[in-house]
Amino acid sequence: MSKCEQCIIRKFNSLNVLKKEDLIEISNCKESQIVRKGEVIFEEGDALNGVYCVRDGVCKLSKLSVNGKEQILKLAFKGDLLGQRSLLGNERSNLKAMAVNDMQICFIPKKNVIDNLNKNATFSLDIMKQMAHDLKDADNSIVNMAQKTVKKRLADTLIYIYKNFGVDEDHNLKIVLSREDYANIVGTATESTIRIFSKFKKEGLIRISGKQIGIVDLDGLRNIE
Amino acid sequence: MSKCEQCIIRKFNSLNVLKKEDLIEISNCKESQIVRKGEVIFEEGDALNGVYCVRDGVCKLSKLSVNGKEQILKLAFKGDLLGQRSLLGNERSNLKAMAVNDMQICFIPKKNVIDNLNKNATFSLDIMKQMAHDLKDADNSIVNMAQKTVKKRLADTLIYIYKNFGVDEDHNLKIVLSREDYANIVGTATESTIRIFSKFKKEGLIRISGKQIGIVDLDGLRNIE
DNA sequence: TTTGAAATATGACAATTATCATGTTTTCGT
DNA sequence: ACGAAAACATGATAATTGTCATATTTCAAA
Secondary structure, three states, rough: OOHHHHHHHHHHHHHHHHHHHHHHHHHHHOEEEEOOOEEEEEOOOOOOOEEEEEEOOEEEEOOOOOOOOOEEEEOOHHHHHHHHHHHHHHOOOOOOOEEEOOOEEEEEEEEHHHHHHEEEEEEEHHHHHHHHHHHHHHHHHHHHHHHHHHHHHHHHHHHHHHHHHOOOOOOEOOOOOOOOHHHHHHOOOOHHHHHHHOOOOOOOOEEOOOOEEEOOOOHHHOOOE | OHHHHOOOOHOOOOHHOOOOOHHHHHHHHHEHHHHHHHOEEEEEOOOOOOEEEEEEEEEEEEEOOOOOOEEEEEEEEEOOOOOHHHHOOOOOOOOOEEEOOOOEEEEHHHHHHHHHHHHHHHHHHHHHHHHHHHHHHHHHHHHHHHHHHHHHHHHHHHHHHHHOEEEOOOOOOOOOHHHHHHHHHHHHOOOHHHHHHHHHHHOOOOOEEEEEEEOOOOOOOOOOO
8 A cells, every 4th residue: 555655646736835744644644546437436425434535536526416317516526525524514515526547546544634734834834826727627517518509518518628638549549538528528418419520520520439439630629619 | 914813704615614724824925805796717728826705795606608698607795715726636627706895805815725735734624525415416417417408497496595594574585697698507598597487576586676586486486487 | 858779578480419229340358 | 358347439309508689767066
């Protein structure tokens, strides 16, 4: 089992500001685990007794809407801390987390996090900074949902995945999502997603072979209205 | 000028957990101001050197989308702290704040807030709790935008305003917004909002006289699909 | 009080998106 | 490798929503 104080992933989140002794303390209490593609880390409504730190892999954070459709709110990856909100608000999780590919995550008990929040103002400020950033992102998502067409949102999503996760040796998007996942990210029907991807393909913007999607004309995608 | 330590508004936000001496310190530095209906408190892109605490009145927090339309993200009122995100993230405001009716607000300099965040873990935790709650709200907004029809979103908005701000002596909604404001809250065209309100009126769900809107059948509004 | 601008209202039409049906392809467990 | 289930694909059609045009009303400043 690797040690937090040696783990480079913490460079990507607020744990980076902790002192070595506190990291060692956390390291002794944490539990590393492997999560396979498709496995659920936690469900909407679960009581979380700590936070998960993503070391490797990607998961989707989603929420069921009243009409029974899943809405994907975020793709979490390397460095992301899952469940901090529920921990802070002392509430059950309002999101579900499911692995998109194989993952490595570490569970850090609530006590360790709260202790550090209580004694380390720098840590608290860094967490707040992160939350402020998340709130800004959320605002942008709301504006996009409200004002952009489905086509534009799908193009944006493809670009987002390209930028954040890159491509494999065949130049296809490294993160492979189903058309339904894409639909659940932008909030549309699966058929609409399929149709629009077909259109993108016909227009030479993307390349499709099964679930593999490659971006052919990035600027073309960017310029979609 | 009233004193923070005697101000009951702080009961509604994180300032409530501060010690009396710190409140007095803040009170000595704060600046109370009156903002008239339609006046702008800060613009998108402004550098804020503190936070505004809303004592009375309501303001809309909005953001311009790429296509030039305004998106209203929140109606802030009694107890809300404006600008804490920008302060924490050390960024310029990504929102604009404009008074919906006459307001009383207090400006608290950045230094006072940061000082208390540094020395008072309870305060920090309370702020984080508030932010966690805001993030949850934001998630719900995204789901609603993505999954609900314009009609449903407008009905929800009317109910929200009814629940949070109540009615005047004529039983009309106390907060008066233009049809354009409603459109900018739910993310639709002004004409669509006007049309749907007209429909609500015909169906006996609401009452309209000019800008005054009254809710006639709350359950009817709730049950809209 | 007048008047002109802004807000509200409504029709006609177009564009977008959802829904349902049905067929094809891919994936995955045995 | 095989068969079933899931995912993908596409057509037809309906519902929703946006856009443009044009009245009408409201409201505030001169």
